Amino acid sequence: MLGLTEAVFLVLIVTQFILGNLGNGFIVLINGSSWLKSKRISLADFIITGLALSRTLLLWILFIDGVFLAFSLKIRDSGKVMQIIDIFWTFTNHLSIWLITCLSVLYCLKIASFSHPTFLWLKWRVSKVVIWMLLGALILSCVTTISLINEFKIYSVLSGTESTGNVTEHFREKRREYDLIHVLAALWNAPPLIVSLASYILLILSLQKHKWRVRQSGTISRDHSMEAHKRAIRIILSFFFLFLLYFLFFLILLCSRYLPKPRIVQMIGEVITMLYPVGHSFVLILGNKKLKQTLKMMFPCESGCLKPGSKGHFSS
Template sequence: MLGLAEYVFLVLSLAQFGLGLLANGFIGLVNGSGWFKSKRISLSDFIITSLALSRIVLLWLLLVDGALIVFSPKDHDSGVVMQAIDVFWMFMNHLNIWLVTCLDVLYCLKIASFSHPAFLWLKWRVSRVVMWMLLGALLLSCSSAVSLIGEFKAYADFSRINGTGNATEHIRKKRRYKLLHVLGTLWNLPPSVVSMASYFLLILSLGRHTRQIQHMGASSRDPSTEAHKRAMKIILSFLFLFLLYFLAFLIIPSSYFLPKTKTVMMTGETIAMLYLTGHSFILILGNTKLKQAFVELLRQLLCLALILRFLNP
């Protein structure tokens, strides 16, 4: 019998999964069709499209994982299926975080303005820098997935000892497994630090530029000032959701050491889905091409709804 927490978790998961699938599918469809027609794609569109595709996979993994938590908690804690899900999750999640980081660095180097020689050197070579980051992201994501082998071995060790009567050895092996599981989240630390640095540099640059415009006597409704304010809002939204996502990956591994493990894991997965869905909608609203296509789609859907209502009064 499912409790209230499980029902709420399932409803939220299905709602966020549906919205996330629509948002990321829309991004992939718009950018993919543009790439197919023109045979060319910008670096930012390539990253955003790759990000959308990776998030579709992550949303499916979260949905399956959430279903196992609710309906089959024993299978969720062990088994070959969970090991396969863990490997795919580790690879796709790490790649997703690095793709966001590459996008942040790209925006930072293209929009921000600093006179430091190192920043100017990177700004002049922005495409090359981001391409090397993408290659490094792919290699690091593969490495993070391979690192799970040690965790699986530790799990097999304490599972084999369980039931032999050696309680002390079982507890020691289980603690080692849990420690390795928690340390696995450290793979997310380097891209998180780079992404946070990009956020703050971009916010600092945009804030300084806005003050310069206002100091020159431009009105608060000046188009350039308004554009910078919109950019600030988008960046702050990115930052807020990114911090939520990072919090989710502190909550989920920590669930091993907290009471009510199931509730803690459901909370962490809900936050993770919120980021994957919310961040994608912010990408749509913050990108001119995607926003125009989204508004046009809504207009067509509204017209279709009015026509159907007129035909079926």
Template sequence: MPGLAKLVFLFLSGTLFILGMLGNGFIAVVNVRSWFKSKRISWSDFIITALALSRIVLLWILLTDSIIVAFFFNVYTDGTARGVTDVFWTFTNHLSIWLATCLGVLYCLKIASFSHPMFLWLKWRVSRVVMWMLLGALLFSCGSAMSLIPQFQIYSLLRETAGTGNVTEHLRKQMGKYQQIHVLKMLRYIPPLILSLASYILLILSLGRHMQQMRQSRTSPSDASTEAHRRAIRIILSFLFLFLFYFLAFSITSYSYLLPSREMTKFIGQLTTMFYPVGHSFILILGNNKLKQTFVELLCCECGHLKPGSKGPLAS
């Protein structure tokens, strides 16, 4: 790989890392400070804070992985560095995805309105549902990371056997078993993907129906409530687009060993993977009134239009 391509890759990785740290760090600081002041925190703020913290760790792992891939790609393929980063990556990545799924389910149960008995049953028990989902997310992430141990053992055996040039039937069976485990590892991402899709689709349908009812009952098409619902739908669609984009990105990264130009494929997949925790954090800031208000006040303070401690134009 040309040195210029590596420099561009590291520059883009560093830029995304800084933006992601600023966005997710801002979310974590604002919500934790509010938690200490009021001595309580809502489920949505708790999930968003946990999501921001998990993505801070995820960005550090991705940056470290980018440096290893750029300068020590041979060491990366040897297995040791790859094994260590894969364990931390798998745990943090699964936790981040499940937290985003929990947030989508929470928004759906809190905002959407349907008369189906099952939906109403879940809506009345939203706190219990979210609590069990968070516990399940933590256990599922730990289980996903621990399940990598058999894969590493088979990978190490394959490398030792391939190095001797003794390709036997046992080796072929182990190779098939390794690829089977790799495919099953990717299938673990299907449940949160389906849950997120279902939550966002239900929420979009509910908000769309509500907007239609408001448009029929009000004379002004630019009603403030209608605009708020339109903004909510745009934010949800952004969530959905980024989530699908992210799923495609780490699928490409995971199967880079099967594609031509393996190193370049890894570079592109790595950058695309970093884009999701960065972009999603700023969407969360713009879609949350408290975070958006604090962000605007901070910008006003930096520009000298607002004194520290005073209320900004968005304060109630």
């Protein structure tokens, strides 16, 4: 029999699961149908579609983990189930982060304007740069998943020791080593986040530079470039905000066994972590002209509901 806490938890994760699948499924459906019709797809739409697919899989993993957490904590923490969830979560999580990083770099190189030779060299080769980044993202996601092998070996030692009840100093050392590996594994997120932050800073600087030029020329109305800058900045900034929440509560999940009422802490952490793949999918929809216009056609609303007439579009 489920208690009130478990029931509320299930309602929240089911709601987020449905919303996330609707948002990400909408992106895949619109971009996929457009790809099939025209036999071509822009690099930005390709990345956004891949991002939606990876986040759909991530949502399924988090949802299944949440169901086990609500109904059977023993099955969830058993060796095989934990390892399967860890493998799929690690791969999709890192792939998702690298894909949004590739999107940030693409926006930065296409929209920002600088005269530095290195930036111009990258800007002229933007497609090749991003494609190589995508290949690197796939390889790095595989590498981070393979790195779980050592973690699983330590976990099997811990499980064997716990089953015999022989809790020795060696056991405690292995437990600390296991926890440390879990925390250090989070450092794999640092490189893509640094690249995304650099793209965000460059876009901010480019926007300020563009505003100064507009003021110098005496132009008052907002132009295409300024709108593109602002839209890209919103997408990257929302990613940082949602990912920081996601990462914070992921760390709390890792340390939950040391906190009072660990199961409730895990449930709260699970709900918060699902906000990232759910929330950012809708940010991407509203930040893409084609997706936004399709959404407006499906759900007509009063003037000003979705700010019609926006010109920023990153799917070129």
